[in-house]
Amino acid sequence: MSRTFTRAELEAYLDEALSPADMVAIEAALRKQPELMRRLAEINQGLSGGSHTLAEIWRRHRITCPTRQHLGSYLLGAVPDERADYIRFHLQEIGCRYCQANLADLQRQQEENSAVASSRRRKYFDTSAGYLPRDR
Numbered sequence: 001m002s003r004t005f006t007r008a009e010l011e012a013y014l015d016e017a018l019s020p021a022d023m024v025a026i027e028a029a030l031r032k033q034p035e036l037m038r039r040l041a042e043i044n045q046g047l048s049g050g051s052h053t054l055a056e057i058w059r060r061h062r063i064t065c066p067t068r069q070h071l072g073s074y075l076l077g078a079v080p081d082e083r084a085d086y087i088r089f090h091l092q093e094i095g096c097r098y099c100q101a102n103l104a105d106l107q108r109q110q111e112e113n114s115a116v117a118s119s120r121r122r123k124y125f126d127t128s129a130g131y132l133p134r135d136r
């Protein structure tokens with residue numbers, strides 16, 4: 001049940017001229033809809049003055065941060081292309097330090113986990129190899 005926002009609403013959002021409830025609604029939608037973020041970026045580019053860059057807005061609100069779960073899936077290459085693009089954009093173009101740190105932390109964890117898992121797996125095979133049924 002994602003609602004569609006008008007251009008006027010998105011412009012007001014960029015100007016922080018919406019009511020808190022509407023701001024929250026848009027932020028929630030932005031997290032779920034990468035295409036809405038693209039619309040917002042286009043509108044921001046078109047706005048004269050450009051009083052603030054999107055990156056500033058993003059950093060200020062941290063609105064578009066992927067969840068830690070999404071970052072983890074991204075690391076594993078287990079997210080749809082569109083979301084992967086968006087996360088890459090968020091990390092590299094926006095340069096979100098919060099998510100970069102989160103990602104680095106997840107990366108370290110995954111490396112540790114896979115090291116543990118593979119040594120466990122090796123032990124399991126070493127000890128159980130002799131007990132596997134021969135014909136099936």
Ligand SMILES: [Zn+2]
Nearest residue numbers: 065096098099
């Ligand atoms: Zn972020």
